[in-house]
Amino acid sequence: MKASCCVSVTQDVSMSFKYMREDESQIQERGKGSRFVYWGYEVNTSSDDCIAAINSYSHQALGYGREREVILEAPLYDKDCVLGNILAAHYLISSDFARAKSYVRAAESHLWEATLYEKAVFKAIDYFFSENMDDDVALELHSKLLEKFPKDLLSWKRVEILCFYMGRPDLSLPLFEKIVPENREQDYVYGMLAFPLMELGQLAEAEKAARKGYEINKNDSWAHHCLCHVLQTECRFKEAVEFMEGCSASWDSCSSLRYSHNWWHVAVCYLEGGSPISKVQEIYDHQMCKELEKDDAVASDVYKDALGLLLRLDTRDKLDEFLDRLKILTNCLTDQAMWYQEWLFDITTIWALSKVGYTSQAHVLLEGLKSRTSDMSEKKQHLMQKANVLAEAVYEYGKGNYKEALELLGPDFDAANYKVIGASGLQIAVFNEIWYKLLLLTGQSSIAVEVLEKRVKQRDGAPFLWRLLEKSYGMEGKAEEAASAGDKAKALELSHFNFA
Numbered sequence: 001m002k003a004s005c006c007v008s009v010t011q012d013v014s015m016s017f018k019y020m021r022e023d024e025s026q027i028q029e030r031g032k033g034s035r036f037v038y039w040g041y042e043v044n045t046s047s048d049d050c051i052a053a054i055n056s057y058s059h060q061a062l063g064y065g066r067e068r069e070v071i072l073e074a075p076l077y078d079k080d081c082v083l084g085n086i087l088a089a090h091y092l093i094s095s096d097f098a099r100a101k102s103y104v105r106a107a108e109s110h111l112w113e114a115t116l117y118e119k120a121v122f123k124a125i126d127y128f129f130s131e132n133m134d135d136d137v138a139l140e141l142h143s144k145l146l147e148k149f150p151k152d153l154l155s156w157k158r159v160e161i162l163c164f165y166m167g168r169p170d171l172s173l174p175l176f177e178k179i180v181p182e183n184r185e186q187d188y189v190y191g192m193l194a195f196p197l198m199e200l201g202q203l204a205e206a207e208k209a210a211r212k213g214y215e216i217n218k219n220d221s222w223a224h225h226c227l228c229h230v231l232q233t234e235c236r237f238k239e240a241v242e243f244m245e246g247c248s249a250s251w252d253s254c255s256s257l258r259y260s261h262n263w264w265h266v267a268v269c270y271l272e273g274g275s276p277i278s279k280v281q282e283i284y285d286h287q288m289c290k291e292l293e294k295d296d297a298v299a300s301d302v303y304k305d306a307l308g309l310l311l312r313l314d315t316r317d318k319l320d321e322f323l324d325r326l327k328i329l330t331n332c333l334t335d336q337a338m339w340y341q342e343w344l345f346d347i348t349t350i351w352a353l354s355k356v357g358y359t360s361q362a363h364v365l366l367e368g369l370k371s372r373t374s375d376m377s378e379k380k381q382h383l384m385q386k387a388n389v390l391a392e393a394v395y396e397y398g399k400g401n402y403k404e405a406l407e408l409l410g411p412d413f414d415a416a417n418y419k420v421i422g423a424s425g426l427q428i429a430v431f432n433e434i435w436y437k438l439l440l441l442t443g444q445s446s447i448a449v450e451v452l453e454k455r456v457k458q459r460d461g462a463p464f465l466w467r468l469l470e471k472s473y474g475m476e477g478k479a480e481e482a483a484s485a486g487d488k489a490k491a492l493e494l495s496h497f498n499f500a
Helices: 003-013 024-029 048-062 068-077 082-092 097-109 116-129 135-148 153-166 169-182 189-199 203-216 221-233 237-253 256-272 277-293 299-315 319-333 343-355 359-374 378-399 402-409 415-421 425-441 445-458 463-475 479-496
Strands: 034-036 042-044
Touching (some): 048 082, 048 153, 068 082, 116 135, 116 153, 153 169, 189 203, 189 221, 221 237, 221 256, 221 425, 256 299, 277 319, 299 319, 299 425, 343 359, 343 378, 343 415, 359 378, 378 402, 378 415, 378 425, 402 425, 425 445
């Protein structure tokens, strides 16, 4: 697809996307070889098509579109454009590192004639290619870039993703709060603000920001996602499902990452709200897995969400109805080309492999994670040690070695401390569910009661937690408390979706 055609495509995807208009002074200042990207910063190129490709890519990246490869058109229109080359490099960094490096070299060879904006972007992205990259340094470089160029929303998005994989939303929030005054009424800003607010438990503020993002652009799939997070965390499952299903038509233009994950949220809402398992099955079969039939689907993105859903079904003893699906999925996951992309994906893959009896493959993946950790910097090794312990516990859990798994997790386990594996609060919560189940399977019901009494206060509307508490009370011989918890769970199961 030619870049000149992509502008009209992106306008169709989001009619509310606001291109930055140059004022008369900018036009007068423009000289030969000078153009401006849509948020107003100068780029040294004489190619309008190169700028069109960069602008289109920015929209696709911020909106999780399926056409992000349009950035590879930019160097074709202007092979010397520093910004076009370095953005192409970043796009390819995970999928084709060698090719990505060639774009870095192309950008670097013309850095001397780049604008100040291009030089700042180059410096921030080039650091991602460093051996033993330090996340804190990468964040500092981006912070300096954004102090000078605060309207660069694409760089803001890189900050959001960087902090997510650091497990540190607290680092991104102060930065994001600075962008709002500079970008009022712009697409994507409020969704980016909503996410760290939500992850840090500031749910009212997160909901307000997400709704503002939706108000500006009703097709903003990230704003949809953030609002669903808030509603789901607050156990407003029916409201979340109605909102998400109402927005779902716009997700067809989204990448596999966003499409399958947004549907994962809908499925988990149905599951947590106590709906019939057939509703979950319907979404798994006809939404999430249907994505794999598309020519441009990214299978690993779909598999990661599928695993996250199946693991939740396992913690609820509902996996038998999905066992055939787990076996089909696991056969795909024996392909080692799928491994070592993301920690969350790898850890849930270890569970799936060990669960269906592929223990040798699961062990190879587990040992591979440990080996890769040993190659990291000392700082990073220390940070990822928890991830290795979690992976080993999940391996033992999948094999049915519940005592060993519980010993690895320990008596004070809290999944919230493990976000460094690249998981949101809702994604990581499944490992708490494993821990609760392990406590009960190993007869430690007194600890389960103590923990679950605290958790139901935090999420009073979650039927599953009440069911676990009911079972824990029963194991402790507290019949009256067990009956009360059971009644609470049943009432919630009937109320969320009104299924008889």
